[in-house]
Amino acid sequence: MWQNCKWILVSLASLMLFSCAVAQTEDFTCVQCNATENCLKNITAIDTTIACSETQTCYTKLNDDNSIDRGCLASTDTCEAPNCVSCTTANCNKNTVCKSCTSEDNAACAQTDASTVGNAICSSADSTCMISVLQNTTERGCVTEDFEKNCTDTKKCKICQGGICNLGIFPTDRRTCFQCTDTETTCANAVTSSSNSSDSSTSLPCLHYVEDDKCYMYGTDETHVTRGCTSDAAEVNKxxxxxxxxxxxxxxxxxxEWGYSMDQSLLCVTCSSANDSQCAWGQLASNATSCEKKILYTQEEKCYTRTNEAGVVTRGCFYDLDEAAQTACTQANNCTTCTNANGCNNVDAQNFTCIRCRSDNYEGCRLNADKIGGEKCTNLVTSELEAKCFTGVWNTNVVIRGCLIDLDERNQFICKDPDNESCKVCSGTNCNIEANGAAYLLISNGLLAAVLLTLWRLK
Structure with a gap:
């Protein structure tokens, strides 16, 4: 580079001013490319240069369509920041380009991969790009010195190298919810964003980033529904x-994605002991069936088991009852509801129990079993035939009491053997309460060793 200096005569006072014009050496070149993908994203792949004249500089220019041009800039051309950057050393126009936006000004910055938002020209080829949700709002741009110091949580900020590398939803686990207002008639129905339906709301990442964000729905009737993220601003968050x-x-x-009213998905056991004597006993959850009535989106699906004053047991879907019966069930002690699993209302309504203890844990199990309250069996008692208790003596003189159904098949067979004095079976709630000191012969056939292990693993 050299300087071309001239003496200029100014005014009658013959004031002499020294003026110099900047020019370039003959081999001064700039990187040249026009609106190509590498010109934007991978400038290191561009090896095309152009020789510039003495009065030209290098430039990087951002076009209206977000593409990039690079080349020689004539002294008569304009190059104004931030959409154009010029420089005066050979091939200096390799500036990195990054996506640049904030979700406070442009929702697409947070709710899309940002491919449609604007670009920014960074100060040099060594610049890096960033994405940040450090302040709950999403920001993209060129990395500054302060940002690099503060970016210590990779879950909330990211630094990357290469042209517009700061694309994509960030963080990748950002909550996505159906979002629409009650002024939109399509908000009554929700579908995934991949659907082509024009009569539905669509899903988007939440505008503000909050860890453990939630989705919500708020409805006043079938046509006035609002959906969104609990992190939404208060003025729009119902x-x-x-x-x-x-x-x-x-x-x-x-x-x-709920509708204002919806079919129930919870399956319930449905029966009545008025016409099915087995209904009062435990039921197989696999026999549960679908409920009939639709419910509001705010209602929690429930199954129920009810015993009336006459002792009749009924089971079914809570919301299939009329309003009076629902109210009665809610207020009564003889009606229970459950929500945790299909067929959850299958438990024994006869309240069958047995004394369950062992004398090496509680000495009173041998002679004072009447002081011990009965307990429900571990396994489901599904009929009167299964409602049996046992009392046994182990060959080390340990007394054990429990539910016959909690033993495996082999040990049940042994306890039912009338010739076996080491184990006795009885029918009825807490029937195994009688004292057992030397009432049973102690035989050393190892009969109850396996029984004990089986039974007390189940408890």
Whole structure:
């Protein structure tokens, strides 16, 4: 580089000013490319250069379509930041380009991969790009010195190298929810964003990043429904007020897909001892069936078991009852509900129990079993034939009491043997309560060794 200097005569006072113009050496070159993918994303792959004139500099320019041009800049051309950057050393126009946005100004910065948002020209080829949710808002751009110092949590900020490398949803586990307002008629129905349906809301990542964010739905009737993220600003978040019974939240992506009214998915055991004597005993959960009525999105699906004053046991779906029966079941001690699993209302309603103890843990098990309350059996008692208790003596003189159904098949057979004095079986609730000192012969055939191990693993 050299300087071309001239003496200039100014005014009648013959004031002499020394003026110098900057020019380049004959071999001064700049990187040249125009709106190609490598020009934007991978400048290191560009090896094309162009020789510039004495008065030109290198430039990197951002076009209206987010593409990049690089080359020689004539002194008569304009190059204004931030959309154009010039430099005066050979091939200096290799500036990195990054996606640049904030979700406060552009929701696409957080809710899309940012491919449609604007680009920014960084200060040099050594610059890196960043994505951040450190302040719960999403930001993308060129890395600054302060940002590099503060980016210590990789879950909330990311630094990358290469042109527009800061694309993509960030963080990758960002909660996604169905989002729409009650002014949109399509909000009544929710579908995934891959659907082409025009009569439904779509799912988007939450605008603000909050760890453990939740989705919500709020409805006042079939056509006025709002869906969103609990991290939404209070002015749009229908669930920002605690305790509103119209608000329902959930904590997996796109879980707020409920209709205002919906079919029940919980299966319940349905029967009545008025026409099925076995209904009062335990039922197989696998026999549970679907419920009939639709419920509101805010209602929790329930099964019930009820015993009326006449001792009739009924089981079924709570919301298949009329409102009066629902109220009665909620208020009564003889009606229980459950929600935890299909067929959860299958438990024995006869309240059959046995004394369950062993004398090496509690000496009173031998002579004072009447002081011990009965306990439910570990296994389900499904009929009167299975409602049996046992009392046995182990060959080390340990007394054991329990439910016959809790023993395996082999040990049940042994205890039922009328000729075996070491184990006795009886029928009825807590029937194995009688004292057992030397009442049973102690035989050393090892009969109950396996029984004890089997029984007390089940308890």
């Amino acid at each position: 669930c920002s007020t605690e305790g509103d019974d119209k608000c329902k939240t959930c904590d997996t992506s796109n879980c707020n």
